[in-house]
Amino acid sequence: MSDRLRRLVWLAYVWAFFVFVFAPIAIVVVVAFQEQGYVAFPIRGYSLRWFEKVFAYKPFIDGLVTSFEVAALASVGALLLGTPAALALARHESRTADAAVTFLLSPLAVPLIVVGFAMLFYLSRFGLGTTFLGLLIAHTVVSIPYVVRTTIGVYRAIGREIEEAAEVLGATRRQVLWYVTLPAIRPGLIGGALLSFLISIDNLPVSYFFSSVDTVTLPVVMLSYMESSFDPSIAALSVVQLLIAFGGLLLVDRVYGIRSLSRTI
C-alpha cells in the first residue's frame, strides 16, 4: 500500500467514526424542527411548533426547574464537602491517603441504578424517601467524586512551591489557603462543579427512584413522556438542553477559563 493510499484509508476511517458519533445527535436537531406530529422520514416541512410546545407544556418546565435546583445545590454541596478533603489528601503519598481518595471516588464505580435503589430504601427509613432533600442527598453523593478528582488533579499539578513561597514570606496558614491555594485551584473547582452539574442534570437512574409530585426532574419527565409518545417535542427539548449546557460552558470559560483546566489535567 502506498503512503498516500494508507493516509486516505486512515482518514476515511476516522471520518466514518465521527459520522457515527455525531449522526444521532445531528438527527435529533433536524427532527426538532420538523413539522409532522411523529418522527418519520423523509421530513416534509419545518416549523418551530415543538419548541413552542416545550415551553407551553408545564411538566417540562417544572422538571427543568427541579433539575436545575438539584444540580446547583448538589454541586455546591459537593464543593463544600469535596474540596477540603481533596486538599487535605492530595499531597500525601501513603497507603492511607490513597485509600481515602479511592473511597471518595468510589461512588463513580457503583452503577447508578444500584445507588438509587439502595438509597431510596435507606433514606425512606428516615422519612426522606421521595422528598427533595432525599433527591438532593443522592445527587450530592454522586457529585463528590467529580469535585474530588478534578481538584486533586489541579492541586497536584500546581506544585507546592508557590505555597511554600507564601509561607516563607510570612503568610499564616489561613492566608495561604485564601490568597494562594484557592485562587490557584480555581479552575479545578469550577471544572469539578460544572462536571457534577452536567452529570446531575442528565442523571435519570438515581432521580427516577426519588420522583414524586414535587421531585420530578427533567429526565424523569422525559422518560414518562417518551413511554407514551414519539413526537418531536423531546427532540426540541434536547436541543434546548444542549444549548443551555453549551451556553453554560462558554460562560464559565469566559469568566474562569476552562482551557487552563484542560492544560493541567
Added chain:
Amino acid sequence: MAQAARSRTGSIAWGPALPALLFLVALFVAPLIDNGLRSIAPPAGAPWYAYYARLVSDPFYLSSLVETVGLSVLVTALCLVAGYPVAYYLTRYAGRWRSLIVFLLISPLLTSIIMRTFGWRAIFARRGLLNTFLLDAGLVDRPIDLLGSPLSAVVGLVHVLIPFMVLSIAAVLEKLDPRIEEAAHVLGASRTQAFVRVILPLSLDGVASGTILVFMLAMGSFVTLLFLGGGSLKTFPLLIYQQFNTTRDFGMAAAMSNVLMTIAVALMFVQLRLIRRTGVS
C-alpha cells in the same frame, strides 16, 4: 510531575477530610450495606441465601445474568476493536488536528443520554432514517424492525461508551516514544510486525483500563437499554427497574443490585492496581 508534588512526610490532617468521609459512610456505604442485608433476609422459613439461590437456579434470572455479562463483553469488544484505530490515529497522525479530535470525542458528553437515545430511535424506527433509505434504495421490500432489538441496543451502547475506550488507550499510546516504532522499522519489521509485536504489547495497559471502564459502564447501563432494547434484552439493571416498578419483588432486586455492586467494586480494585503500576489515570 504529579509525584514530585507529593510527600511521604508529615501526617494527614484528617479534619478537613472528615465531613466528606463521614457523609459518604453514612449516606453511601450504609445504604449499600442496608441493601446487602435486605438481600439476605428472605421471608421466614427460607434460608438466608434464598434470593441468590434463585438467581442461579431460576432459568429466568440465570439467562438475565448471562445476558448482562454477554452484552457487556460484546459491547466492550466492539469498542476496543473500533476505538483502537482512532486512538492510534489521534496520537500518531493527527498532528495539529489533535486537540480538535479530543474535543470532538468529549463534546457528545454535553448532550443528554436521552438525546442520544432519541437520535438512535429516529434512525432505527420503522419509518426512521435507515428504513427510509433501505426502502428507497430497493434493498428491502418493507420496513424491518430494528428498534427494540438487541442490535439497536448494542449500537446505542457502543455509541455512548466508545469515547471512554479511545481516551483510555490514547493516554497510554501518547506516552510511547514514536522512535520505538521507527527503531522496529529500521531493524526490519514490517508495519504489521511492528504493530503486533511492539506497539500493541506496550499499549496493553491502556487497553486494560479502557476495557475495565467500558465493561463496568456497560454492565450498569440502563437508559440506553430501556429505550433501544425495547424488552428484547433483560439485563440486571432493567430487571431491577422492572421489579421496583411493577413486580415489587424488592428482595430479588436487592440481590441483583448487590451482585452488580460486587462486580463493580472488584473491577475498581483491578483498575486501581493497574493505575498504580503504570501511573496512568
